[in-house]
Amino acid sequence: MDERGRLKVLYVEDEPDLRERIRIVLEMYFETVIASSDGKEALALFDREHPDVVVSDIKMPIMDGLELARCIRERAPETPVVLSTAFTDTAYLLQAIEFGVSAYIRKPLDCRELVAAVSRVAAPVLQRRELEEARRREQVSLELLLGESPAIQRVIQQSRRVAETDFSILIQGETGVGKSYLAALIHGLSPRRDRPFVTVTVSSLAESLVESQLFGHVKGAFTGAQGAKRGLFEEAGGGTLFLDDVDCASPAIQAKILHAVEQKWFFPVGGTVKVQIDTRIIAASNRDLLVDAKDGTFREDLYYRLSDLVITLPPLRERGRDIALLARAFLNEISLELSRVPPRLTPDAILLLSRQPWSGNVRELKSVMKRAALFAGETLDAEELAGILSSLKGGADGFGVPLTLDELTRQAVQQALVATGGKKMEAARLLDVEYGRFKRLLERYRL
Missing domain, CATH: 1.10.10 (Arc Repressor Mutant, subunit A)
Structure with a gap:
């Protein structure tokens, strides 16, 4: 079971047959699933079981999903809530946003969409869990977490030095190199480690809601804004806000981010009272933002505000012996989850790994090792590894050259x-x- 699977999910639905069907599906993906028939019972279960994620219908007797979301927000604001309903009235969506709901799924439920939504909103929960585990170990060894190749040593040195400061950091690198993971590690090494680490993927935010999500809004700021809502800049107060895919921000949002970073305050949507913030910014992009800034596709002044230090994570293909080191680490980690002895990588398998282009970088390597941990015997040799690589790439055969x-x-x-x-x-x-x-x-x- 991968890390995503180690979640406790509370599912709330008043229709018995649907509740049982969806509970069975969720149990295929997540470690613990608790089911409830109404909001009042769900709230009691929430207080007793402390689930990681709550999935609830909206229209229910005794206490509906919106009221349940409001109560959960008061008790545990960091717990993500996913609401589902057959109703399409946008007033429900606006109220859900008002109560800080993380996602909104329409009925009839698409199980793939539901599982994907739970996994997506649980990402900050898993990040916090990783940071807590790192703190319990008292000292984080970046070499063990990132690697030991010359290409990664500069990243480790930069990360250690900048972690103790409040400098804004821009992490750049190809998709899958581990930018969000490095951002979480830096936060975990920083004096802000006991304060929130809030992640937002800018490209995933609806353009019409992005300003409210980042900066919050006051009551009556727009139709359906029945109360004030804190934005992510404020939620991360005293801690770190990680802006992934920052290059996807519109020019208007770039301007407001720039103002917030420079002035340490902003106005929420519809507000006239300044919100003061003490939030460290770590941004990330798979593009070269300096080039984009010179081309005029990204604000140059914002680039320099975000890049007190630029850390460029090298692609896996340039990290030499880290490939074998990370492959063994992933095999050990996944085999432990599967309660089996990790397969031993043979020398020819290590050689084959080192010759791969790894277009998907660390993320791709971990995917390969998951398949290997599941199907390999006591040893993993080059022939078996080549078959796994071929099946995952959908075009490379045996030892042939993979697709570009x-x-x-x-x-x-x-x-x-x-x-x-x-x-x-x-x-x-x-x-x-x-x-x-x-x-x-x-x-x-x-x-």
Whole structure:
């Protein structure tokens, strides 16, 4: 079971048959699933069981889902809530946003969409758990967590030094190199480690709601804003706000981020009272933002505000012996979860690993090792590893040269569109790609 699976989910639904069907599905993906028939009972279960994520219907007797979300927000504001309903009235969506609901799923439920939503909103929960575990170990060894190759040593040195400061950090690197993981490690090493670490993927925010999500709003700021809501800048107060895919922010949002970072205050949407903040910013992008700034596609003044220090994470193919080190670490970690003895990597398997282009970087390597941990015997040799690589890449055969990154990406996008009948949002979820990035891929490949 991967880390995502080690979650406790509370599922609330008043219809018995649906409640049982969805409970069974959720138990296939998550470690513990607790079911409840109404909001009042669910609230008692929440107080007793302390679930990581709550999934609830809206229209229920005794206490509806919106009231349940409000009560949970008061008790544990960091617990994500996912609401589901057959009703399409946007007033429900606005109220859900008002109560800090993390996601909104329409009925009839698509199980894949539900599992993806729970996994997505649980990411900050898992990050906090990782940080707590790191603190319990008292001392974080970046070499063990990141690697020991010359290419990564500069990253380790920079991370250690900047962690003790309040400098803004810009982490750049290809998709899958571990930018969000490094940001969490830096926060865990910093004096702010006991304060919130809040992650937001800018490309995943709806354009009409992004300003309210980041900066909050006051009561009556827009239709349906029945109360004030704190934004993520304020939620991260005293801690760190990680802005992933910051290059996807619109010019207007870039301007407001710049003002907040420079002045340490901002106005919430519709507000006239300044909100003072003490929030460290770590931003990330898979683009070279200095080039974008010079081209005028990203604000140059914001670039320099975010880049007190730029850390460039090298791609896995440039990290030499880290490939074998990380492969063994992933095998050990996943085998432990599977309660089995880790397969031993043979020398020819290590050689094959070192010769791969790793277009998906560390994320791809971990995916390969998951498959290996599940199916390999006592040893993992080059022949068996080549079969795993071929099956995952969908085009490389045996020891042949794998497809290029462009070919793999285009093929994956095309296959996802076919599998979902051309439904773009479902295809993006199938590929585990943020929708904003998926749309850019469609434009790039003219699909």
